């Protein structure tokens with residue numbers, strides 16, 4: 001199954017749920033089964049919201065440039081199987097609102113750190129959310145380390161629709177498809193093929209293989225309790241065999257809660273000659289009512305022991321969730337012990353239970369450390385060679401990746417010539433943050449009527465204290481390492497130093513540290529305190545004066561560069577000095593020192609354009625032209641400086657930085 005709320009919940013195959021279809025009025029209403037499933041899933045997930053908001057940025061052109069290293073999931077599965085290493089994958093559904101999509105991107109980012117073998121995106125009933133599914137799948141394919149699989153159904157699709165969708169998937173860099181028949185079109189009891197469409201998943205598999213050969217890896221669905229419309233389990237298994245024989249690489253199953261039943265079915269399908277990998281679908285129980293409705297809707301067999309255990313705790317949501325985690329661990333243990341090669345999690349777009357089950361199984365460490373402090377891309381060349389990035393895009397990594405997609409060369413781990421970085425032109429795409437939200441949503445976050453600078457200062461302060469989740473320059477909420485600085489940053493913001501990026505000093509902390517660690521086990525990490533902010537010419541003058549007059553900050557201890565939108569520069573970095581300053585590095589056993597993040601003065605000039613443009617593209621449109629709010633944003637954009645400061649004394653750490661600003665604010 002896939003879950004649906006847009007995931008594809010499938011009731012033993014029946015009832016898929018459409019993700020976004022019912023919400024925006026443009027899609028026909030779902031059939032009763034689908035509607036029920038939507039409702040069921042709504043109770044399970046906190047991520048189902050109304051559609052609305054800004055149009056999605058087009059990423060197809062970007063993704064077209066992607067060629068991932070081992071594009072087909074089946075190859076990764078086989079590698080894991082040969083090594084006897086269990087794998088796991090995560091299924092998501094396209095949320096109903098732009099805000100939901102933003103949240104999902106943040107979640108994908110985080111869950112990607114758990115190193116799933118692949119992630120998959122469901123297809124709304126009848127293709128109702130096809131654009132969004134393609135957008136999210138394409139974006140995730142480019143930005144996540146995991147491979148991405150797109151579900152595709154035959155419902156409401158002519159052959160040419162299927163062809164067009166596969167072409168779009170291809171353009172978006174997607175190389176894996178879960179080929180499904182789908183549930184009945186909305187409002188219909190029985191499944192009826194569209195004229196000039198396909199009748200079964202087997203036909204879809206055949207078509208994809210005929211038209212695209214091995215270009216796409218193909219998965220299909222399996223039903224341990226039999227598909228709801230199947231005449232018999234034997235017949236269903238025979239159809240499953242036919243589906244695989246048409247060219248499917250692997251099978252993902254519908255959810256179940258009875259492992260013995262699954263294992264009996266697995267034995268039977270092996271007996272009829274199905275040899276491909278079979279990955280059991282696991283849906284962690286998130287709450288009691290949702291579970292009961294889901295399992296009765298899907299006609300899933302629930303062992304008595306589970307029913308009784310849940311009955312006893314059904315009014316205690318936390319206990320049910322914990323039970324779901326414990327049960328998930330026990331089920332997965334049983335399945336892995338019986339030899340399944342991997343686990344497929346119906347996440348319902350939630351992360352906690354899945355992460356805790358994996359942790360309980362010992363498949364992930366409490367915090368998986370990425371190889372580098374920023375997430376590597378799958379793009380060929382980069383993935384192997386890139387190991388240095390400027391710090392400026394830390395909070396807008398997608399924009400950085402898109403700007404630099406055409407960089408084929410990463411000699412010494414970085415772009416060829418750092419003194420003339422060939423960043424892509426500033427385009428609408430760079431300015432369109434994935435987390436922008438509608439005008440109304442943004443007004444709620446950033447103010448409906450700011451009239452004086454202090455109104456804006458408060459918004460920045462609210463961000464660093466966690467009261468609002470994002471700013472135009474920061475796609476996600478404050479990073480864990482910065483949270484301890486939030487009081488200090490809040491005071492700075494209220495004084496008109498509008499921070500958009502910062503990191504604390506770190507002096508030889510274990511690379512396994514949950515807040516600042518990276519790079520794998522056994523190492524030590526270091527970083528210089530860094531802060532970046534917009535501020536007025538008056539404030540900048542005060543900073544420059546203090547830097548000059550106080551010997552404490554001399555000898556390059558604190559370096560600063562400030563640029564106005566017009567490119568007017570103030571800096572204490574001497575022209576002859578190296579223009580690249582390492583601000584994060586790590587020392588690991590048997591490796592050279594790794595230095596993944598730098599402050600690069602030339603890149604700062606490029607970033608400055610993007611950073612200033614975000615005032616105009618993200619914030620200014622919230623207010624009517626000629627209004628005081630509109631004028632205020634313009635004035636800040638036109639007159640403020642963007643400033644970066646590095647505290648080079650990482651041993652004394654941010655005390656120096658704090659101390660500097662304490663004096664300034666006094």
Ligand SMILES: Cc1cc2nc3c(=O)[nH]c(=O)nc-3n(C[C@H](O)[C@H](O)[C@H](O)COP(=O)(O)OP(=O)(O)OC[C@H]3O[C@@H](n4cnc5c(N)ncnc54)[C@H](O)[C@@H]3O)c2cc1C
Pocket residue numbers: 001002003007008009010011012013014015016017121122123124125126151152153178179180181182183184199200201202220221222227228229230231235236239243252253254255281
């Ligand atoms: C892992 C998983 C993910 C899913 N993801 C989605 C999703 O993203 N979006 C969505 O809308 N739905 C999804 N579904 C639900 C799925 O679309 C429905 O269960 C649908 O009713 C069956 O699709 P299928 O591909 O399994 O169908 P098929 O394998 O084509 O089978 C459909 C029915 O036809 C029967 N059958 C098959 N071949 C023949 C034949 N030759 N002659 C006669 N009968 C035949 C089967 O026994 C079965 O009853 C998912 C299901 C699973 C298990």
